[in-house]
Amino acid sequence: MNETWIILGATSSMARAYARKVSETGAAVILAGRNTKELAALATDCEIRGARSAKAAKLDVRDEKTFGAIIKDAIKEEGTINVACFVGSMPDQSEIDDDPSLIDGVVTDSFTGPAKFLQTIAPELEARDGGTVVGVGSVAGDRGRVGNYVYGAAKAGFHTYLSGLRNRLTRSGGHVVTVKPGFVDTAMTWGIEGMFLVAKPEDIADEIHKAVKKKRNTIYTPFFWRYIMLIIRSIPEPIFKKMSI
Template identity: 45%
Template sequence: MKGTVLILGASSAIARATAAAFASRGYGLYLAGRDEEELARDAADLAIRHQVPVATGRFDAEAFAQHPAFIEQVVEASGELAGVVVAFGYLGEQSRAVHDWDETLAIIQRNYTGAVSLLNLCANRMEQAGTGFIVGIASVAGDRGRQSNYTYGSAKGAFALYLQGLRNRLAPAGVRVLTVKPGFVDTGMTFGLPGMFLVASPRYVGERIARAVERGRDVLYVPWFWRYIMLIITHIPERIFKRLKL
């Protein structure tokens, strides 16, 4: 056994696939989420399929005050972590967020503040141990603000910047930080959304994430071609971009 990977937001489709990819490589798992029954079902399935230990626990990304005790509970159950994956997130509705502060706050907290609260705790432990890896699932939406999802995009963009700083801080301690920027992935989050193209499967994304960790990558656009799509999008001059309906 290679140690335990904590999966935060384990019931997400991408998280499930990532958990399976790590389990198939011999890592134990700690699946954390809000729906304990679902977590227990997933844990039983992964443990049988891959013959690795799988523990579960409840957390809420927005319950900041409970995060220190939650991380203690994880380490008590599974030992110091080999890795942590932040997979939880919330797309929300941009058109609602414009008028509804609660929706705006939910988008920011579920994509950014909650992740920072939990990763601060994990990062300090890994830095002290001098080993471990951190995976943060950001988004291509964080590379440029667009009218259709700029609240979500700004939270993901802030998260990517946080991960970049964390990578810079933790590199001397031997702790690796991977920023994942998926394009469109076929999950509950994107189900029924208009304008989707080049949609990837969660399984493909999960496998790429585990492989990128093995290879010590810093930033992963997944599928790979999104790096070039975003390169073009980020280079469109603002005076033109602001007139586009994106």
């Protein structure tokens, strides 16, 4: 079956690894992001790996005007349209504490921008009997922590959005996979101190690929974060509010 994957935030190293993976299955890939020069190089790589077609597309989730051309490109392709969203931004919480206006950007990049894109394309997915949406959230969305609670709040909103979208797309045969990574070695986390059990982006891409095949609803990746977050969510608030984890 012909598949097209639109990859949002395709310069992310997790996204690049995922784009390579779906290219090996012969899918068409639309690599969307702000740096189209880098994405053009990735498109060549994807074609060499077997993508039916691969192209770079301009996307800034803060600018809805960039959505239309990507969606137009996707609907030219026959078969199922799938979307994997890796977009997000995480400035240091202390920067946001100093400048609360940064909240808007974090929430747009990590929640409302991707949600608007998905909301715009959802009717096209429904018209083609579904399709798969992969939404990359974060374990940070499971509980507000002193170190990154604005980013965490944006991801929590995105998780709830994805849950509702899953409910909607199920009705037309579609599916939504919510991905909650723990610490991953990427540009977002370079230089952050105190990280542990740091995963490789390629391993996260493999886990996402498996989750899509198995139609999982929500995955923690690597898997042990499910148990770490179970413990973190179970800490009573009177104790949690004094902790710096």
